[in-house]
Amino acid sequence: MQLIINDTPQQFAQGLTVSELLEALKQPALGVAVAVNAQVVSKSQWSQTRLQDADRITLFKVVAGG
Amino acid sequence: MLNDQDFMRYSRHLMLEDIEEAGQQRLKQAKVLIIGLGGLGSVAAHYLAGAGVGKLLLADGDKVDVTNLHRQPLFDSFSIGYNKAEQAKRRLACINPHIDIEAFEQNLDASNLAVQISHCQLVLDCTDNMASRQAINAACYQAGVPLLVGAAIRFEGQFLALEPAQSHGCYRCLYHPEQSPPMNCANSGVVGPVVGIVGLMQALEAIKYLTGAGNVPFGQLKLFDAKVHQWQSLGLNKDPHCPVCGDQPCN
Numbered sequence: 001m002q003l004i005i006n007d008t009p010q011q012f013a014q015g016l017t018v019s020e021l022l023e024a025l026k027q028p029a030l031g032v033a034v035a036v037n038a039q040v041v042s043k044s045q046w047s048q049t050r051l052q053d054a055d056r057i058t059l060f061k062v063v064a065g066g
Numbered sequence: 067m068l069n070d071q072d073f074m075r076y077s078r079h080l081m082l083e084d085i086e087e088a089g090q091q092r093l094k095q096a097k098v099l100i101i102g103l104g105g106l107g108s109v110a111a112h113y114l115a116g117a118g119v120g121k122l123l124l125a126d127g128d129k130v131d132v133t134n135l136h137r138q139p140l141f142d143s144f145s146i147g148y149n150k151a152e153q154a155k156r157r158l159a160c161i162n163p164h165i166d167i168e169a170f171e172q173n174l175d176a177s178n179l180a181v182q183i184s185h186c187q188l189v190l191d192c193t194d195n196m197a198s199r200q201a202i203n204a205a206c207y208q209a210g211v212p213l214l215v216g217a218a219i220r221f222e223g224q225f226l227a228l229e230p231a232q233s234h235g236c237y238r239c240l241y242h243p244e245q246s247p248p249m250n251c252a253n254s255g256v257v258g259p260v261v262g263i264v265g266l267m268q269a270l271e272a273i274k275y276l277t278g279a280g281n282v283p284f285g286q287l288k289l290f291d292a293k294v295h296q297w298q299s300l301g302l303n304k305d306p307h308c309p310v311c312g313d314q315p316c317n
């Protein structure tokens with residue numbers, strides 16, 4: 001299936017979860033957050049949230065500074 | 067009631083039909099807590115003092131350092147080594163001598179937070195670390211007080227407005243404490259105007275909330291990418307298992 005990762009289309013296996021996607025993209029364990037179709041997915045939901053063809057994924061950084 | 071001085075000082079607000087006398091009066095009666103007087107808080111506090119927010123509570127346990135001066139316009143070379151909340155209070159009193167300003171020269175702990183927040187209509191999270199942000203979010207939800215969260219690092223800014231009475235998610239739904247990145251402005255850097263822009267967003271939405279002008283984007287995370295000059299908006303739903311705002315809160 002095709003996912004749009006931060007505006008760039010990429011091919012992935014069917015039925016991937018958010019956790020599996022982050023692993024596939026070699027994202028660091030800390031400091032990353034995810035939205036699917038412009039809705040934030042809480043970290044506790046990452047392993048249960050299955051992605052579908054054409055989902056738009058936003059990877060963004062956890063920012064706590066100021 | 068607004069007096070003659072107020073009519074002069076706030077005339078540019080009063081001529082706006084979305085604010086007018088009633089909105090300015092609401093600003094005058096408002097009590098706002100600003101936690102953190104760094105790059106976010108010093109900008110937000112400057113504008114809220116100027117706007118005539120009647121009572122400002124400022125909390126910060128840090129001292130002004132020379133590395134702060136590129137992005138914290140309330141301070142100057144003479145402020146170095148002094149407490150930020152106290153220095154901010156002195157400067158703000160010059161900008162607007164007609165408002166009440168209280169400075170807490172310490173980082174508020176959980177019990178202090180709860181007490182101060184319960185007296186306020188609105189809280190601005192202008193801190194610089196995940197633990198403080200989680201504690202402020204939990205205290206605001208406990209007290210039912212709206213919260214405007216700002217954050218910035220490098221060329222990135224984030225803004226999130228939270229209204230505990232509404233059904234959107236909270237800061238704990240957005241970030242788990244263990245998602246905390248190992249970086250801050252001190253070890254990663256930040257471009258001064260980026261943090262200033264986010265602090266201004268906090269001030270702007272505070273003025274809108276308090277006067278009733280326009281709509282505050284509650285429950286929407288705003289991401290600012292300064293390198294490409296773009297804002298993005300993401301929805302934030304409740305995490306059903308959230309210990310702060312979820313169905314079975316366990317504070």
Ligand SMILES: [Zn+2]
Binds near residue numbers: 238240308309
């Ligand atoms: Zn929550």
